[in-house]
Amino acid sequence: MLDIKNYKLQKSQVTIIVLILIITALIVFGYFYLMKVSPISTMNFTSLEDQEMPTQKFVINGTDKEPLNKVLGVAADNDNKRVIVADSGNSRIGIFDANGKLIKYFGKPGKGDGDFNYPTSVAVSPDSDIYVVDFNNRRIQVFDQDGKLRFKISEENSGGGPFIPVVVTCDEEGNLYVSDIGKQQVRIFDSQGKPKGTIGQGGNQDGQISYANGLYVDNRNGWLYVADSNNGRVQVFTLAGKFLKKLDRNLGFALPRGIIYDNNHERLYVVDTLLHQVKVFGAGLKPIGVFGGQGNGAGQFSFPNAMAEDDRGNLYVADRENNRVVVYGY
Amino acid sequence: MGVKFGTKTILAFVLAGTIFFGLNAVAHAAVDPEATMEFTAVEGSSGRVQIRWTPVQDATAYYVYKSTDGVNWNITNVGNAQSYQDNSVTDYVNYYYKVQATDYITSIYTPTVPAYPPDTNVHGNYAENTSLCAGCHLTHSASGEKLKVATTIVNLCITCHDGTQSKYNSLTGEVRLSGGIYPAPAGPFGNLKELDYDSAVQVVAGYTYDGSQEPSNLPTSIHNLGEIVATAPGSNTAYVSTMNCTTCHNPHGSTNYRILRDDLFTAGRSTPIIVEAYAVTGATSENINYVKGNVDFCSGCHSDFHQPSGSGGVGADKTQQEGFNLSAASAGKRMHSVDMRLTAYDFNENLRYGVPLTMLSPLPTESWAGTPTVACMTCHYAHGTKEALTPNPVRNGGQSTALKRMDKMKLCRNCHQK
Numbered sequence: 001m002l003d004i005k006n007y008k009l010q011k012s013q014v015t016i017i018v019l020i021l022i023i024t025a026l027i028v029f030g031y032f033y034l035m036k037v038s039p040i041s042t043m044n045f046t047s048l049e050d051q052e053m054p055t056q057k058f059v060i061n062g063t064d065k066e067p068l069n070k071v072l073g074v075a076a077d078n079d080n081k082r083v084i085v086a087d088s089g090n091s092r093i094g095i096f097d098a099n100g101k102l103i104k105y106f107g108k109p110g111k112g113d114g115d116f117n118y119p120t121s122v123a124v125s126p127d128s129d130i131y132v133v134d135f136n137n138r139r140i141q142v143f144d145q146d147g148k149l150r151f152k153i154s155e156e157n158s159g160g161g162p163f164i165p166v167v168v169t170c171d172e173e174g175n176l177y178v179s180d181i182g183k184q185q186v187r188i189f190d191s192q193g194k195p196k197g198t199i200g201q202g203g204n205q206d207g208q209i210s211y212a213n214g215l216y217v218d219n220r221n222g223w224l225y226v227a228d229s230n231n232g233r234v235q236v237f238t239l240a241g242k243f244l245k246k247l248d249r250n251l252g253f254a255l256p257r258g259i260i261y262d263n264n265h266e267r268l269y270v271v272d273t274l275l276h277q278v279k280v281f282g283a284g285l286k287p288i289g290v291f292g293g294q295g296n297g298a299g300q301f302s303f304p305n306a307m308a309e310d311d312r313g314n315l316y317v318a319d320r321e322n323n324r325v326v327v328y329g330y
Numbered sequence: 331m332g333v334k335f336g337t338k339t340i341l342a343f344v345l346a347g348t349i350f351f352g353l354n355a356v357a358h359a360a361v362d363p364e365a366t367m368e369f370t371a372v373e374g375s376s377g378r379v380q381i382r383w384t385p386v387q388d389a390t391a392y393y394v395y396k397s398t399d400g401v402n403w404n405i406t407n408v409g410n411a412q413s414y415q416d417n418s419v420t421d422y423v424n425y426y427y428k429v430q431a432t433d434y435i436t437s438i439y440t441p442t443v444p445a446y447p448p449d450t451n452v453h454g455n456y457a458e459n460t461s462l463c464a465g466c467h468l469t470h471s472a473s474g475e476k477l478k479v480a481t482t483i484v485n486l487c488i489t490c491h492d493g494t495q496s497k498y499n500s501l502t503g504e505v506r507l508s509g510g511i512y513p514a515p516a517g518p519f520g521n522l523k524e525l526d527y528d529s530a531v532q533v534v535a536g537y538t539y540d541g542s543q544e545p546s547n548l549p550t551s552i553h554n555l556g557e558i559v560a561t562a563p564g565s566n567t568a569y570v571s572t573m574n575c576t577t578c579h580n581p582h583g584s585t586n587y588r589i590l591r592d593d594l595f596t597a598g599r600s601t602p603i604i605v606e607a608y609a610v611t612g613a614t615s616e617n618i619n620y621v622k623g624n625v626d627f628c629s630g631c632h633s634d635f636h637q638p639s640g641s642g643g644v645g646a647d648k649t650q651q652e653g654f655n656l657s658a659a660s661a662g663k664r665m666h667s668v669d670m671r672l673t674a675y676d677f678n679e680n681l682r683y684g685v686p687l688t689m690l691s692p693l694p695t696e697s698w699a700g701t702p703t704v705a706c707m708t709c710h711y712a713h714g715t716k717e718a719l720t721p722n723p724v725r726n727g728g729q730s731t732a733l734k735r736m737d738k739m740k741l742c743r744n745c746h747q748k
Contacts, residue, residue, distance in 0.1 A: 203375035
């Protein structure tokens with residue numbers, strides 16, 4: 001029988017134990033590295049009280065000489081710790097630092113390469129490329145992180161027209177998901193702009209959409225959240241396009257547009273433009289509260305349109321008629 | 331052994347039967363000719379339109395009529411249900427429906443309603459879709475009058491009508507058709523960048539065009555939002571409300587073209603304003619079949635300008651607009667007539683007018699008189715103009731392109747070919 005008290009580890013056995021620990025650590029951190037998730041933030045996950053709502057931290061409104069005008073889109077550039085803003089009324093894109101200070105604007109009104117006419121949505125790829133929906137020019141322009149144009153997607157190369165993009169988001173591989181109100185469906189493109197497929201079709205039945213003004217890819221679950229705006233609801237699809245479930249108008253939506261899903265807190269945020277608020281849904285997509293409200297004061301909105309989150313827990317709301325981005329946090 | 335009936339007996343039976351069935355027809359419950367019926371829902375989906383309407387007592391059948399231009403109507407369904415699903419529609423084509431309730435003796439009709447598949451028109455026909463109310467109203471925490479979610483109507487409307495949620499983009503003046511996006515008949519409002527407001531008033535700075543900006547990007551004049559109605563050119567009202575989208579359009583729907591209000595400053599009138607027109611959609615253009623009512627509508631604000639044929643040669647002492655008197659500013663003025671028909675003039679006899687048989691370039695006219703009839707929209711856009719670049723003097727002493735359809739005096743020469 002083994003005498004545990006007097007048992008002495010052999011040198012080779014110690015080596016093996018140490019190697020197992022090292023390999024285990026490599027596997028764990030390697031997983032988080034490949035999944036691009038910070039193990040520290042994950043391990044420090046803070047649970048929220050059921051009804052706890054975020055509060056305003058600060059606002060982004062440009063500068064006195066160059067203020068924002070009609071902000072329709074916002075996105076977080078996590079790698080560079082920046083905030084990308086669709087300055088729609090000025091037909092340009094604003095890049096701000098983590099504290100909301102302007103780094104630069106790029107673009108100007110027009111229809112040439114790098115120009116914009118009423119940009120309505122922005123997204124940032126895992127490689128920090130900036131996707132911009134150039135609405136009235138009916139195209140998507142893709143820029144590198146410095147604002148240099150990489151390529152465009154328009155009717156000619158979108159896989160069939162008419163192509164009228166209004167909102168864009170992306171998944172963890174950089175595939176673009178675009179709400180196309182020309183065909184009333186979600187169009188999918190790879191990171192080089194090549195068409196890959198579609199989701200949905202026009203209508204008001206389950207699985208059909210009408211002027212969807214919000215998209216969010218939940219990479220963890222492989223789901224696509226769609227703010228099905230004209231139908232006054234939110235729908236959930238698999239990334240392969242299968243309809244899963246919906247949050248219907250009887251949950252009090254007036255006009256759902258912006259949408260994000262926070263996997264860390266298991267919360268779905270839906271921007272309701274005409275109610276000037278963000279509706280919050282918790283586990284099982286049960287409604288748990290709202291924040292915002294109409295006005296131009298702290299934490300208030302005037303026709304909010306889009307929403308984004310960064311990897312530090314900040315929530316960004318494009319506050320259209322207050323010409324700003326409101327930054328919330330817990 | 332058979333029974334024989336004499337001629338008199340047979341005639342008696344026929345007479346009795348005639349009297350019996352005649353009385354029965356008269357005594358039979360009938361559709362009330364004074365009853366009304368209306369649509370309760372008009373829902374669009376891809377390749378499909380669903381319509382529902384109120385039941386009519388004693389109607390034995392409902393005939394559903396369908397048109398794409400308001401002129402040519404076809405019966406698309408006959409039945410006794412109060413609903414119909416039309417699966418023979420093309421997306422981004424406008425359709426018009428009306429329903430006849432009949433007992434084959436008396437008939438009544440719904441108003442005509444437009445449908446815009448694959449969209450559901452959120453303006454009007456709320457009876458079965460009351461959740462649409464929540465789009466613009468709040469019961470206990472509204473910010474605007476009449477329980478509106480917002481105080482600022484223009485911002486509310488352009489949430490959708492910037493093109494992100496409607497086939498009509500009022501800012502760029504474009505419409506979504508089956509072939510893509512094309513100019514819409516009303517013209518653009520532009521990006522309203524100058525829009526600035528407090529909680530009570532919206533004001534848009536008037537556009538000025540000095541020739542230095544790209545004219546295709548901005549209209550050179552718009553139907554100025556935020557201006558007080560009483561200051562409109564040719565106005566003789568005391569209305570101090572500021573102009574916004576709902577000044578002209580009824581967001582709850584109306585039977586008029588483009589849901590134009592039938593109650594536009596109609597105090598003193600005996601009848602509502604009826605504007606009949608139909609937007610006929612092609613793949614690349616939306617052509618309007620104007621029938622009647624444009625002058626009556628525009629003159630709800632610009633009442634002084636409702637002048638009859640010949641008014642260009644006579645100083646005005648009244649207006650044709652029911653319920654209005656001529657303002658002092660217009661007394662004695664010669665003003666271009668409206669509602670006049672373009673008939674075949676002998677050029678020599680009418681040399682001083684020089685009105686030809688046809689216009690150099692076709693402009694919109696109405697058809698109510700049987701011949702093309704000039705109305706306000708013949709010369710002016712409703713929302714904004716990018717075609718007129720050169721401002722001319724206007725009544726208030728300023729300069730404006732006045733929403734004209736052509737630059738400089740091309741508009742005049744289009745008809746008066748001097």
